[in-house]
Amino acid sequence: MTDSIKYLLDEQHLPTNWYNISADLPTPLAPVLHPATCQPITTDDLAPIFPRAIIEQEMSLEREIEIPKPVRDVYRQWRPSPLYRARRLEKALDTPARIYYKYEGVSPSGSHKTNTAIAQAFYNQQEGVKRMTTETGAGQWGSSLAMAGALFGLEIVVFMVRVSFDHKPYRRALMETFGAQCIASPSSLTESGRAVLATNPNSSGSLGIAISEAVELAVQRDDTRYGLGSVLNHVLLHQTVIGLEAIEQMAMAQDYPDMIIACTGGGSNFAGLAFPFMRECFQRQLNTQFIAVEPSACPTLTKGAFAYDFGDTAHLTPLVKMYTLGSGFVPPGFHAGGLRYHGMAPQISHLAKLGFIQPRIYNQLECFAAGIQFAKAEGIVPAPEANHAVCAAIDEANKCRINGESKAILFNLSGHGHFDMQAYMDYQAGKLKDLEYDHNEVALALSGLPAIDAALRT
Numbered sequence: 229m230t231d232s233i234k235y236l237l238d239e240q241h242l243p244t245n246w247y248n249i250s251a252d253l254p255t256p257l258a259p260v261l262h263p264a265t266c267q268p269i270t271t272d273d274l275a276p277i278f279p280r281a282i283i284e285q286e287m288s289l290e291r292e293i294e295i296p297k298p299v300r301d302v303y304r305q306w307r308p309s310p311l312y313r314a315r316r317l318e319k320a321l322d323t324p325a326r327i328y329y330k331y332e333g334v335s336p337s338g339s340h341k342t343n344t345a346i347a348q349a350f351y352n353q354q355e356g357v358k359r360m361t362t363e364t365g366a367g368q369w370g371s372s373l374a375m376a377g378a379l380f381g382l383e384i385v386v387f388m389v390r391v392s393f394d395h396k397p398y399r400r401a402l403m404e405t406f407g408a409q410c411i412a413s414p415s416s417l418t419e420s421g422r423a424v425l426a427t428n429p430n431s432s433g434s435l436g437i438a439i440s441e442a443v444e445l446a447v448q449r450d451d452t453r454y455g456l457g458s459v460l461n462h463v464l465l466h467q468t469v470i471g472l473e474a475i476e477q478m479a480m481a482q483d484y485p486d487m488i489i490a491c492t493g494g495g496s497n498f499a500g501l502a503f504p505f506m507r508e509c510f511q512r513q514l515n516t517q518f519i520a521v522e523p524s525a526c527p528t529l530t531k532g533a534f535a536y537d538f539g540d541t542a543h544l545t546p547l548v549k550m551y552t553l554g555s556g557f558v559p560p561g562f563h564a565g566g567l568r569y570h571g572m573a574p575q576i577s578h579l580a581k582l583g584f585i586q587p588r589i590y591n592q593l594e595c596f597a598a599g600i601q602f603a604k605a606e607g608i609v610p611a612p613e614a615n616h617a618v619c620a621a622i623d624e625a626n627k628c629r630i631n632g633e634s635k636a637i638l639f640n641l642s643g644h645g646h647f648d649m650q651a652y653m654d655y656q657a658g659k660l661k662d663l664e665y666d667h668n669e670v671a672l673a674l675s676g677l678p679a680i681d682a683a684l685r686t
């Protein structure tokens with residue numbers, strides 16, 4: 229084992245292909261269904277929403293999918309991203325554990341989201357699309373697509389969840405600096421937004437509502453398509469550059485992770501790190517543990533139902549089989565806005581159902597405490613979403629101290645928190661509380677799950 233702190237790959241080691249886990253799933257995913265007919269969806273059904281290349285990736289069973297050169301050329305601005313050994317944190321925790329983190333906060337917008345934003349903007353531009361619409365929670369995804377739009381000459385419209393829009397004005401300013409339009413959601417611009425405002429004029433918004441608004445706007449114009457920042461197979465695919473690089477970097481460290489940890493909102497940063505390692509588990513029968521961390525106020529994998537559900541509140545998107553808290557559920561307004569989603573990526577849901585992924589929940593306050601402990605030791609202030617992974621990694625490292633075990637822990641530090649300082653200030657001032665989700669609201673949302681043909685239920 230080496231004594232380095234960071235493991236760096238040069239540009240020549242940027243992966244040339246993404247890894248598609250659909251090729252290696254032990255059992256196939258349940259089909260995606262049309263929202264009106266409940267029949268398996270076709271490429272033509274999806275054509276008004278996504279460009280052809282993205283639809284093909286969504287349905288592909290090819291194990292390796294080539295990363296186009298123009299996408300790799302933009303990735304080279306910040307990729308390969310560094311992998312760190314958290315030696316100072318290990319010392320502070322007095323743990324025999326070996327803690328590693330892959331740092332995605334080096335991207336221009338500050339998180340992993342840029343990995344798919346660049347790819348999506350490229351494919352849209354290639355197919356003549358002029359404008360893309362999208363949603364954003366924390367603002368990380370919106371800023372990433374705004375930047376990608378600037379690079380590929382696309383107009384970008386972002387519906388930003390109201391609570392984050394109010395909490396994070398500088399994220400909005402960043403999107404506008406890249407030339408994007410940023411609108412608070414729910415808005416009065418769309419039917420979906422107006423319907424929510426009619427019943428709740430003070431709605432704090434949710435990713436489900438913002439997705440409805442963005443899809444509604446996209447299908448109104450031939451030159452416009454929609455881009456999603458997580459959940460779907462093609463988004464998870466684009467994120468696998470993270471894990472593919474990390475495998476090489478762990479080899480440079482002459483070590484191998486016993487456990488892999490990442491936070492999960494829609495699941496893309498978890499998948500990005502975990503899926504390439506999971507392929508190694510399938511191939512070499514390894515016992516690597518995969519821990520998906522979610523907020524206790526939106527515990528989709530931990531407390532949700534595994535069922536067909538809509539990806540959005542207005543039911544404009546296809547039906548996918550996933551863990552869900554119900555598409556009508558609006559999570560409380562905690563600070564990790566990127567984790568406030570009612571559903572979970574079908575690939576992750578499927579693998580969790582099969583027992584390959586262990587979900588875990590933490591409260592907001594313990595996550596901020598962990599983030600600050602990490603920042604004091606390593607000098608990086610994590611995004612509130614990433615604090616969930618930090619919290620789990622610290623927990624596991626503490627268990628190693630208590631049990632006298634030296635495990636290798638690898639987690640994804642999915643983004644920095646430089647735009648989240650208000651949340652840190654509120655935490656330090658004792659103004660933040662642990663928020664509980666409304667159990668009745670979840671029960672109500674789950675009771676409204678669509679009734680799908682019994683033959684499709686497994």
Ligand SMILES: Cc1ncc(COP(=O)(O)O)c(C=O)c1O
Nearest residue numbers: 368458493494495496497566643
């Ligand atoms: C920094 C950061 N990490 C993690 C997430 C969660 O998203 P996902 O589960 O799709 O990776 C987000 C979402 O906005 C984010 O901004």
